[in-house]
Amino acid sequence: MDVLSRPLIDRTLPLLAEGYAWLPNRMRDTPGPVVRTRILGRPALALRGPEAVRFFYDERNVHRHRAIPEPVLATLFGHEAVHTLDGVAHRTRKSLFLPLLEPGRIAGLVDRVTAAWDEAVPAWSRRGSVVLFDEASTVLATGAHRWAGIPLDDADAEATARDMTAMVDGFATAGPRHLRARRARSRQEERLGRLVGDVRSGTVTAPAGSVLDLVCRHRDADGEPLDEKTAGVELLNVVRPTTAVAWFVAFTAHALHKWPEHRAPLADGDMRFTAAFAHEVRRFYPFVPFLGGLAARDLYWRGEWVPAGGLVMLDVYGQNHDESLWGDPYAFRPQRFLERSAERDELIPQGGGDPGAGHRCPGEGITVGVLEALAVRLARTEYTVPEQNLTIPLHRVPTRPHSGVLLSGVRPPAVAP
Ligand code: HEM
Numbered sequence: 001m002d003v004l005s006r007p008l009i010d011r012t013l014p015l016l017a018e019g020y021a022w023l024p025n026r027m028r029d030t031p032g033p034v035v036r037t038r039i040l041g042r043p044a045l046a047l048r049g050p051e052a053v054r055f056f057y058d059e060r061n062v063h064r065h066r067a068i069p070e071p072v073l074a075t076l077f078g079h080e081a082v083h084t085l086d087g088v089a090h091r092t093r094k095s096l097f098l099p100l101l102e103p104g105r106i107a108g109l110v111d112r113v114t115a116a117w118d119e120a121v122p123a124w125s126r127r128g129s130v131v132l133f134d135e136a137s138t139v140l141a142t143g144a145h146r147w148a149g150i151p152l153d154d155a156d157a158e159a160t161a162r163d164m165t166a167m168v169d170g171f172a173t174a175g176p177r178h179l180r181a182r183r184a185r186s187r188q189e190e191r192l193g194r195l196v197g198d199v200r201s202g203t204v205t206a207p208a209g210s211v212l213d214l215v216c217r218h219r220d221a222d223g224e225p226l227d228e229k230t231a232g233v234e235l236l237n238v239v240r241p242t243t244a245v246a247w248f249v250a251f252t253a254h255a256l257h258k259w260p261e262h263r264a265p266l267a268d269g270d271m272r273f274t275a276a277f278a279h280e281v282r283r284f285y286p287f288v289p290f291l292g293g294l295a296a297r298d299l300y301w302r303g304e305w306v307p308a309g310g311l312v313m314l315d316v317y318g319q320n321h322d323e324s325l326w327g328d329p330y331a332f333r334p335q336r337f338l339e340r341s342a343e344r345d346e347l348i349p350q351g352g353g354d355p356g357a358g359h360r361c362p363g364e365g366i367t368v369g370v371l372e373a374l375a376v377r378l379a380r381t382e383y384t385v386p387e388q389n390l391t392i393p394l395h396r397v398p399t400r401p402h403s404g405v406l407l408s409g410v411r412p413p414a415v416a417p
Helices: 012-028 050-056 070-077 087-094 103-126 132-148 154-169 176-201 211-217 228-243 245-258 260-267 271-284 364-380
Strands: 034-039 042-047 129-131 291-295 299-301 304-306 311-314 382-384 406-411
Touching: 012 034, 012 042, 034 304, 042 050, 042 299, 042 304, 050 311, 070 154, 070 176, 103 132, 103 364, 103 406, 129 132, 132 154, 132 211, 132 228, 132 245, 154 176, 154 228, 154 245, 176 211, 176 228, 211 228, 228 245, 228 364, 245 260, 245 271, 245 364, 260 271, 260 364, 271 364
Parallel strands: 042 311
Antiparallel strands: 034 042, 129 406, 291 311, 299 304, 382 406
């Protein structure tokens, strides 16, 4: 039977049921790293591998406009966000985020986040136990706001962090988690849209050169400033994912619990090992399952076909666990990144390609920098991990250790890190 006449049963339900394992399972059943299927009523082609990354990020093949379903826009990214743009409109909007790649900006954020962490840990000590995921998200939201020049009262930090994580937690489900995510987004878009209005009217001053300042002054490809709602959406596209580094902090604690031999080199401040550890956390643990765009024209990949307008999916989780790239993909082994570098189109937890030219995450340097700093702090902190459910269910997207990683008897390091 040729590819065109193969029946294509819609696979949206198995996807929702199997989560991270769905595409890798389908890939195992096919001779090459490509799967032809049907998702959300559209014919779809799923790819993986460094060459597939280059194919996927070539705008002549795949575009993003109208590619992201409304429930994902209404929770995770926001309507009219940079994620939804192509061509000149995308490049112009993306220029707003490219300064986030500068080492000086990354260092500034790392300083703010580590200061917030050091302020918070003594209070964790006074409590019997804390859920690390929740505490880390509050620390990250606090640090991100201070660095971005966005006012946030300490009293509001926890609720704001809960909104940030809710938007990520609820994008891929129906039901209460999804409704929570929609409400969180409306609340935060309204808060930040109002702030943009206040800055522009002179009621509030944005620190010169801060993210808030850049967003308020940005002009899109049409020469117009962002309307208040879209400006709020893009401010959220900085503070929300920075807060979401809490997922990787929880995974870090999980890794240190399961493989305690990694604690000493982190605590000793071995910088090469710390960088390798951060990459391995991002590779090994499940966060982004796959990425999607629409075929800009009829496309063929490795003999499989998808018509113009069909869905093209990049199998992110599958590629980060592809035996042909990693050898022993299901072993947590930071040393692999001492033996080899993290190649641009091989390690793709935050997308592939060039962040300046395509949709790759502009926050990768921030994520790695913050994760390194917090992994070292966690390794230097004394605590116990009481009996709890640390399983990471692969059918749940996004997933995390079930308990959020409960820590008890937290004792800050005697000497400041
Ligand atoms: C895009 C993952 C942290 C800002 C993306 C994409 C992924 C991703 C998979 C989409 C790539 C694509 O569509 O091809 C992550 C993960 C993070 C993280 C797992 C860790 C928690 C950050 C941070 C920031 C950020 C810290 C900013 C401070 C963005 C923006 C985009 C994006 C603005 C849209 C880029 C575009 O469409 O051109 N991220 N990200 N992310 N990320 Fe991140």
